[in-house]
Amino acid sequence: MGTVFSFDVRGGGPRAAAALEAAAAWLVHVDDVFSTYRPGSQISRLAAGTLALSACAPEVGEVLRLCEEAERRTGGWFSARYAGGLDPTGLVKGWAVERAAAMIASAGADAVCVNGGGDVQVHGGPWRIGVSDPLRHGELAAVIPADGELAVATSGPAERGCHIVDPRTGRPPAPALASLTVICHGLTDADAYATAGYAMGAGARDWLASLPGTRSFAITPDGTSWSTGPALRAPRR
DSSP states (O other): OOSOEEEEEESOHHHHHHHHHHHHHHHHHHHHHHOSSOTTSHHHHHHHTSSOGGGSOHHHHHHHHHHHHHHHHTTTSSOSOOTTOOOOHHHHHHHHHHHHHHHHHTTTOSEEEEEETTEEEEESSOEEEEEEOTTSTTOEEEEEEESSSEEEEEESSTTTOSOOOBTTTTBOOOSOOSEEEEEESOHHHHHHHHHHHHHHGGGHHHHHHTSTTOEEEEEOTTSOEEEESSOOBOOOO
16 A cells, blocks of 8 residues: 554553564555556556456455545545546555454454554554644644544545545645644544545635534645634643
């Protein structure tokens, strides 16, 4: 998936250790199936028309259904299909990380944190999740406390350059946001909502405020910020 994954697991003994190995293998499997960088992956072959959906792993159909639901919820601002292509990347990573964390938590671990390229799913705790400042390299813009099941996803160009496009045009959106962080129960939704909200730009604020069980935190290119839901804690200096 073109990024680095890390695990932080507390307690649980041998069962949790075995689940950690299984979760790591799961992420490798997801990358094998869904990588858009590999022409031989199932998603690449499906997009090219050389593999039928019925011949794909069951996860492919599941992800495509989730993408269709995300497209409906976001009014088309999230889409796995645009400009004649097929790319569920904006949802796959969050979905895969959410499932990996659940695998370890269900094996009896006291607390679990799985971080996929800065998008985080936690169980148990306590945790303090830092939100990187997109305008000040190496600094935090906010800290999110967590004790239970929580997901945090951030979209923007700071780490990987401009990789999000407006699905209506196929081009990068106007730079209304430097980064957008979405906090909710599961990373499948948080990842898709952050991607869609960043593409929306200034219009994301009212839309995010309307989503139940969801908070958000945005930084604009001029350094100002806004949030929906309870305010986030400022980082300790």
